Amino acid sequence: MALVLGIDGGGTGCRAALADAAGRILGLAEAGPANINTDVDGAAANIMAATRAALARVADAPDPAALTAVLGLAGGTIRPAVARLTALLPFSRIRVVNDGITAARGALGDGDGIMAAIGTGSVYAVQRGGALRQLGGRGFLMGDEGSGAVLGRALLAAAMRAADGFRPMTPLLAAILHEHGGHEGIIGFGNTARPGDFARLAPRVVDGDDPAARAIFDAAVAGLDADIAILQQGARLPVVLTGGLGPAYARRLEGRWPLHPPRGSGLEGAVAMAVALAAGEG
Structure with a gap:
């Protein structure tokens, strides 16, 4: 059975979801932090811990090396960290993006729209015609306006x-x-x-x-x-x-812009992107 893996990771923990080619989630698990801006090795260990725990919940699950994976991680725009993490993980196909991208994919689905994620930090994303772009953020010292x-x-x-x-x-x-x-x-x-x-x-x-x-x-x-x-x-x-x-x-x-609730979570966004990557669309 061909499965895909979605990961949503940040400074407080990471979540893993295994899904089939249609995006139906079959196994979920959690592990420790996965912020590759601060600890690539620790993030890799926690990503694998969550992945193995999710695989354990699926009958006849494949080896991790057979998985197509999309990882939405804090620090996912830092190229040296992404390169090191990729070398540490066994997945057959892998795409690492900032967690704002997977959050936007989950929140907006396939449709055009704007997401503003505002918590401790902040980040924007815009999706038009299937193209998703992240803007803002930049961290507490240089940005994160309104956070x-x-x-x-x-x-x-x-x-x-x-x-x-x-x-x-x-x-x-x-x-x-x-x-x-x-x-x-x-x-x-x-x-x-x-x-x-x-x-x-x-x-x-x-x-x-x-x-x-x-x-x-x-x-x-x-x-x-x-x-x-x-x-x-x-x-x-x-x-x-x-x-x-x-x-x-x-x-x-309210009333100023057409506000909508999020369609899904960042983890669901990672799964949707992994399905597309496995199908050759990512």
């Missing part, structure tokens, strides 16, 4: 500016300063914090009614709206907002 990490960083920066008298102090900004021990505490936090640490402050921005929170989120919503307008190129393509903050942005953009 939880960037919103959290903006809140901390606003608190310090308010303490300096450059903007009005609000109850939320005063609370942030108190919790972190003032300027020095915020700077110390920023020197060691990872994106996920900043992102833990995001709910206080998107869910609160503090004037500072509203100003930060209003600016983020306006930025997302402007980016979607550019990506539309004058069209009215369906827009799918995914990720942990997707629903919050969707509430603010």
